[in-house]
Amino acid sequence: QVQLVESGGGSVQAGGSLRLSCAASAVIIRNSCMGWFRQAPGKEREGVAAISPGGADTYYADSVKGRFTISRDSATNTLSLQMDTLKPEDTAMYYCAADLSCRSRNLLVSAAYTFWGQGTQIIVSS
Numbered sequence: 001q002v003q004l005v006e007s008g009g010g011s012v013q014a015g016g017s018l019r020l021s022c023a024a025s026a027v028i029i030r031n032s033c034m035g036w037f038r039q040a041p042g043k044e045r046e047g048v049a050a051i052s053p054g055g056a057d058t059y060y061a062d063s064v065k066g067r068f069t070i071s072r073d074s075a076t077n078t079l080s081l082q083m084d085t086l087k088p089e090d091t092a093m094y095y096c097a098a099d100l101s102c103r104s105r106n107l108l109v110s111a112a113y114t115f116w117g118q119g120t121q122i123i124v125s126s
Helices: 024-030
Strands: 006-007 010-013 018-023 033-039 047-051 059-060 066-073 076-083 092-099 120-125
Touching: 006 092, 018 033, 018 092, 018 120, 033 066, 033 076, 047 066, 047 076, 059 066, 076 092
Parallel strands: 010 120
Antiparallel strands: 006 018, 018 076, 033 047, 033 092, 047 059, 066 076, 092 120
């Protein structure tokens, strides 16, 4: 069974930074399309960032472009999301996702992914 385990959540003031990590198996980290999603209370889950299996292609939601960076490390079997210049509107539960087929042309939609982590909470205070 595929397990994705997020860590790195917490509380930070606006303008600060946090780094999220998603631990997975080597097979997943090396061969999957992977992404980060978030869901704020009362809102739909939205794609934040995604990365192709080789890591050559990355995708970002307009709301986080220039502030968030997605990366994958096959040495540590980890997907990361570096979040800088955080804003109160970034407050949400953040989820890691993976899919081995990578059939979807849009990697920022939930339907593109088969496997999901349990989530980690980010709170950004003003």
